[in-house]
Amino acid sequence: MELKIKAQAGSFESSDVLIMVEPLDTGAGRQIELQSIVMKQFGEELLTQIHNELDQWEVNDVRIIVNDKGALSPTISARLETALKRSAGLQTGTLI
Amino acid sequence: MLYIPGNNPAMLQQGGVYGADGILLDLEDAVALNQKDAARILVSHMLKHIDYDTCEVTVRVNHIDTPFGEEDLHAIVPLQPHALRIPKVETTEELQRILDIVHKIEEAHGLPHDQMKLHVMIETALGVENVYKLARFSPRIDAISIGGQDLAADMQLVKANDGIGIDYARKQIVMAAKSCKIDVFDTVYVDVDDEDGLRVEAEYIKKLGFTGKAIINPRQIEIVNDVFTPTEKEIRKAAKIYKAFERNKAEGIGVFAVDGKMVDAPVVQRAIRVLEMADVDLSTL
Numbered sequence: 001m002e003l004k005i006k007a008q009a010g011s012f013e014s015s016d017v018l019i020m021v022e023p024l025d026t027g028a029g030r031q032i033e034l035q036s037i038v039m040k041q042f043g044e045e046l047l048t049q050i051h052n053e054l055d056q057w058e059v060n061d062v063r064i065i066v067n068d069k070g071a072l073s074p075t076i077s078a079r080l081e082t083a084l085k086r087s088a089g090l091q092t093g094t095l096i
Numbered sequence: 097m098l099y100i101p102g103n104n105p106a107m108l109q110q111g112g113v114y115g116a117d118g119i120l121l122d123l124e125d126a127v128a129l130n131q132k133d134a135a136r137i138l139v140s141h142m143l144k145h146i147d148y149d150t151c152e153v154t155v156r157v158n159h160i161d162t163p164f165g166e167e168d169l170h171a172i173v174p175l176q177p178h179a180l181r182i183p184k185v186e187t188t189e190e191l192q193r194i195l196d197i198v199h200k201i202e203e204a205h206g207l208p209h210d211q212m213k214l215h216v217m218i219e220t221a222l223g224v225e226n227v228y229k230l231a232r233f234s235p236r237i238d239a240i241s242i243g244g245q246d247l248a249a250d251m252q253l254v255k256a257n258d259g260i261g262i263d264y265a266r267k268q269i270v271m272a273a274k275s276c277k278i279d280v281f282d283t284v285y286v287d288v289d290d291e292d293g294l295r296v297e298a299e300y301i302k303k304l305g306f307t308g309k310a311i312i313n314p315r316q317i318e319i320v321n322d323v324f325t326p327t328e329k330e331i332r333k334a335a336k337i338y339k340a341f342e343r344n345k346a347e348g349i350g351v352f353a354v355d356g357k358m359v360d361a362p363v364v365q366r367a368i369r370v371l372e373m374a375d376v377d378l379s380t381l
Contacts, residue, residue, distance in 0.1 A: 009134050015106035074141040075105040081141075082134045091133035 001057045007086035010071075010079035017071035019083045022063040030060060036068035049073060053080055097154065097281060099312050101126035102135035105142075112148035114314040115321070120154045123168050124183050125246075132164045136171050143175040154215060156181040160194055169194075173201040179213040179238070184246065186222040191233050210236065215281075219243035220250040224265045231272040240273045241310065242266060244283030259297065270305040282306045288313040298323040326370045334370035337363065339381055 003023035010018040024031070032050060036043055046068060054062070064080075071079070085091040098116035100107045102123045111119040121142070127135040139155060155177045157168035172180065182194055195214075202209055214236045218227055224247070231240055244262050253261040266282070273280035282301040285294045298309055298320050309320050326334070337354050341364045344352045351360045371378060 013104075013106065015109065071105060072109055074145040075109070075138065078105075078138040078141040079134070082137045085133070085137075 003087040009082035017068040019079045020065040021083045024061040028061045031063040034066045102139045112151040118152035152178040154179040174205045181215040183217045184219045213238040215239040219246035227272040231276045239279040241281035279307045282309040284310045334367035337367040
């Protein structure tokens with residue numbers, strides 16, 4: 001998937017996650033900034049999930065800011081997918 | 097049926113624990129225009145991964161004449177929830193267009209065409225006038241529901257909360273549903289703090305023949321369930337009638353008396369309906 005613009009999805013509500021994506025130049029790699037209210041318990045798992053899903057979407061050169069308020073895996077997947085598709089111009093929605 | 101906004105993860109993931117018979121995951125009126133994509137994707141993931149147990153899951157999509165409707169169908173139909181609720185239906189031509197799209201999506205995914213049901217939502221005066229034709233349009237339609245707020249707006253009613261303005265519509269919709277032997281659900285009661293008012297309305301619409309009611313807050317579930325669940329007295333009476341029916345049937349007698357009152361086929365049918373609503377296994381009687 002080719003990202004084109006900054007985009008975000010989700011919210012700061014409990015059980016949700018706010019994910020912002022920003023395309024970077026080719027070769028810049030993945031820069032993931034993660035904050036979570038359950039960082040100690042699930043931080044590593046959350047990071048693994050994000051990397052796995054970026055692999056599935058074939059996204060490599062990107063900055064991602066994740067602010068998690070206790071979201072379950074399906075919510076994280078959904079918000080990441082939404083943010084990526086908005087960034088790629090494949091969906092309409094809230095943009096920064 | 098508990099309405100759950102399709103862009104609210106906390107409510108979506110907990111939808112099955114509140115005790116409602118069914119939940120409606122809403123992509124339409126409960127979702128802001130600039131979040132339709134987010135809700136569609138979130139509901140899709142929830143349908144794939146959350147176990148709602150015995151709760152029937154319905155998804156309300158956007159109308160196909162909006163920029164979102166067809167995308168909703170493409171995302172949700174392959175996931176085959178129990179039912180798809182189609183809002184603001186007015187004509188059989190619309191229903192045909194929707195069914196054609198649903199059919200094509202199911203073909204593409206190798207899915208059967210009779211598993212996922214359709215609920216038709218009547219929310220305009222034209223929809224009310226056409227409801228008989230709509231209710232019988234397809235065997236996939238297993239419920240009609242009334243959207244009272246939108247209907248009141250379409251009718252330009254000044255005061256809608258007392259239900260007077262939509263009373264004719266309620267009765268027409270019930271009759272159309274009954275003529276097709278399908279379920280019929282009443283509209284939401286918007287004042288979540290007025291529990292007495294909700295009970296009064298639920299009792300009224302039950303008498304009209306509605307088989308369920310939409311609710312917008314988990315606090316309303318107990319009241320609606322209480323109204324629609326038969327009482328112990330009603331269940332005992334129904335069981336007595338049913339047992340007498342079985343005894344008399346064996347002897348070839350079609351009309352008999354129970355507690356001094358005549359019982360014929362319609363009375364037996366009503367008794368069976370009460371027992372079904374109370375989840376009584378007839379074979380145990």
